[in-house]
Amino acid sequence: MQIDLFYLFLLGLVFILIACFRYISMVGVYYLVVYKFLKNRLKRFKINQEFPEKETILQESKWALLNKVNFGLIGIGTFYLYKEGHLKVYHDLNEYGVWYAILIVPITLVLLDTYFYWIHYFMHHPRYSKKSYHYVHHLFKNVSPWSAFSVHPFEGFLEILSRPLLLLLIPLHPYSIAAFLVITFALNVIGHSGYEFFQSNYPRTPLLNLGSSATFHYLHHRDSRYNFGLFLNVWDRIMGTMHPDYEAFYDKVIENRKNYNKVRKENSENSYYDQKSLNIS
Ligand SMILES: [Zn+2]
Numbered sequence: 001m002q003i004d005l006f007y008l009f010l011l012g013l014v015f016i017l018i019a020c021f022r023y024i025s026m027v028g029v030y031y032l033v034v035y036k037f038l039k040n041r042l043k044r045f046k047i048n049q050e051f052p053e054k055e056t057i058l059q060e061s062k063w064a065l066l067n068k069v070n071f072g073l074i075g076i077g078t079f080y081l082y083k084e085g086h087l088k089v090y091h092d093l094n095e096y097g098v099w100y101a102i103l104i105v106p107i108t109l110v111l112l113d114t115y116f117y118w119i120h121y122f123m124h125h126p127r128y129s130k131k132s133y134h135y136v137h138h139l140f141k142n143v144s145p146w147s148a149f150s151v152h153p154f155e156g157f158l159e160i161l162s163r164p165l166l167l168l169l170i171p172l173h174p175y176s177i178a179a180f181l182v183i184t185f186a187l188n189v190i191g192h193s194g195y196e197f198f199q200s201n202y203p204r205t206p207l208l209n210l211g212s213s214a215t216f217h218y219l220h221h222r223d224s225r226y227n228f229g230l231f232l233n234v235w236d237r238i239m240g241t242m243h244p245d246y247e248a249f250y251d252k253v254i255e256n257r258k259n260y261n262k263v264r265k266e267n268s269e270n271s272y273y274d275q276k277s278l279n280i281s
Pocket residue numbers: 137192217221
């Protein structure tokens with residue numbers, strides 16, 4: 001029994017270390033390239049021209065790393081469910097075919113987005129907002145990639161719980177799981193990157209406009225009454241929680257991107273965006 005417990009402890013520790021390594025290495029590379037090496041070249045794409053202070057980044061990282069404890073706890077639980085044969089993970093690609101393994105990935109992303117929208121919606125609901133600890137994620141207004149996973153461990157637990165739930169409900173091959181993990185991680189970092197790299201007509205392009213963007217989530221951190229979606233804004237459209245100024249603000253970001261050199265001469269960096277005129281606090 002003691003050996004089993006020790007084994008589980010080690011397993012949990014391995015899951016935590018992997019999650020920490022993934023966070024520090026992948027976000028670190030993105031941060032070094034975009035925020036440091038190519039800082040001047042990419043500055044025109046920055047939504048808010050102010051860069052986060054070192055203390056803010058340390059705070060963001062502290063919450064994100066603390067949250068990795070959940071990877072250990074939920075990782076152990078998921079491993080146990082797998083060993084007991086409760087998960088619908090399969091290993092033979094031919095069992096459902098290659099197309100199934102590919103197409104199930106976007107389906108799981110839509111399901112995850114639905115799960116996230118509703119827990120996020122209720123975390124902002126006046127009745128539950130104090131108990132949800134979601135305020136931690138909203139300590140950061142001018143987001144950076146380090147804030148992508150900066151949540152209170154309670155919120156982190158709810159979010160990571162979606163993974164074993166998916167594995168309990170949907171047959172998934174390890175390749176599909178790997179693709180899902182890479183895509184969700186990348187989209188989360190892009191959403192919190194603070195840079196808008198998407199094209200100028202993105203919010204008005206049919207189908208593409210159903211996807212979120214860095215600007216979409218930036219607005220959520222500025223005004224938490226709107227934009228609860230993670231990768232999509234379908235639920236925001238259905239529930240009427242799309243930020244009313246999303247398209248206008250996106251246009252302004254693009255306009256400033258195009259006229260960057262000209263505008264920079266006219267404005268001081270801190271008043272670069274006329275955010276008050278767009279009703280953004
Ligand atoms: Zn966020």
